[in-house]
Amino acid sequence: MTHQQELQTQLDAEIVVPAQWSGRAPQAAAPPLARAVPRPVPVPVPAQPGHRFLIYKQDPSVTELGARLTFIPTVVLNGPMDVRVQTELQGVTPVARNINGDFVFTPGTPQFDCAHAFAVVRETMAMYERHNGGVPIPFAWNVGGNTERITVFPHAGEGANAFYTRTAKALKFLFFTPKGQPPSNVLFTCQSLDIVAHETGHAVLDGLKPGWLAADAPPQTGGLHESFGDITAIFLALAQPDQADALVSLTKANLHDRSFLADLAEQFGKALGMPSGLRNADNDLKLSEVGNEVHAISQVFTGAIYDILADVYTFELSRQQRTKDAAIVLIETASALCKLVFDAIVASPATNARYVDVANKMLQASANRGDPAVYRTFIRNRFAVREITTAATPLRDLMSGQMAMTEAAYTGDGQDVTEVEAHDENSASLLAAQDRSRCCGTMQMPEYQAVPAEKLAQGGSLEDDDILRAQLDELRSAFGK
Helix, strand or coil, rough: CCHHHHHHHHCCCHHCCHHHHHHCCCCCCCCCCCCCCCCCCCCCCCCCCCCCEEEECHHHHHHHHEEEEEEEECECCCECCCCCCCEECCCCECCCCCCCCCCCCCCCCHHHHHHHHHHHHHHHHHHHHHCCCCCCCCCCCCCCCCCEEEEEEEEEEEEECCCCCCCCEEEEEEEEEECCCCCCCCHHHHCCCHHHHHHHHHHHHHCCCCCCCCCCCCCHHHHHHHHHHHHHHHHHHCCCCCHHHHHCCCHCCCCCCCCCCCCCCCCHHHCCCCCCEECCCCCCHHHHHHCCCCCHHHHHHHHHHHHHHHHHHHHHHHHHCCCCCCCHHHHHHHHHHHHHHHHHHHHHCCCCCCCCHHHHHHHHHHHHHCCHHHHHHHHHHHHCCCCCCCCCCCCHHHHHHCCCCCCCCCEEEEEECCCEEEECCCCHHCCCCCCCCCCCCCCCCCHHHHHHHHHHHHCCCCCCHHHCHHHHHHHHHHHHH
């Protein structure tokens, strides 16, 4: 038998011909082989593997969205762990991938909490890396070639809080039983997309501006950190098509209608006795109403950004509604504004940053990238209404409800101003000491209270001795006599 005849014999043995085609009586045949059917045209495959995760798209209490699959298009090892993030939960991790290579677990289990927290952290980082031109954003300790991961602790301990710590290189999510609830009704902060995104926002911003967490900076600098966490949660929600589509449907494309977007950490807020979420991004707070309490100050900046988002969306929807779905317009609008805020923060001072600094960088970046002039009008107006900046553009049209929201060239008085001044240089939000008593756990960490801004701004790892430096120096002086 020739070699060609041997090959043909093997092929004939592998091909099962249906009886009705062969003309022969049907016979008992061996089970069909589980092999792919050859195709004449090559099928493209992904460049690298990815993994599915089951996560809550908002909070467990937000039933409009519930738990859904999300895709992380990078290599994730059992843990979950990848090159930037690792997860730690004693007695549970490493959590293993299933037979399909995915991290899909039943909600309410420790394995689900590990996978959920990891996935939201990774999605948050990926969102900002996209705005950074695809370049990885270092954590504050990633200097001089250091590539240490951040560690996520889904069940870090008992308490109604969550926090980021540079000293431990970690994100820690606590759990607690709300007052008046049975012991079995435990609330895990790691299950909230808003809370996980918020704390990851602190870690991202600490990598970009390591001097901004210092407690000896103006209250507005601390407000920028807390606000960045909140707007991170908002922008992450709008970076996900299913959330954007649900929001548009629920609100009829009106971002000022009550929704899961503006209410941050709904389940947590209600557990603490608040009417809705922990914070409301769609607020009307002004700087003169908040003093030096950083948690409240942050809501002024967040509210301005939320209003700008709603204004720009109104404009873009009016000119694109015939060519694009409303949800697509919202996704693109939010992404463009997120990029604008990101670029403005990168360009702002390394220490002691003020709201007006970020506002001006937003105006300049918007002009440089060729946005319609009305974008800058929205930015100037919203910061001015909140007493953050002076009103270079008259506010009469805005405050009377007569502003031309859909005119691309609208500036109010014909001046496309890209630099404004602080509304009140003597504001307590600029001059007083920071009151962090109501902030998240991040802002209350001792490392940011004790270590001066100049030291923090250098980046790098923080050790316990850095936190105790002033007291150690005092002891050395006393003992050296």
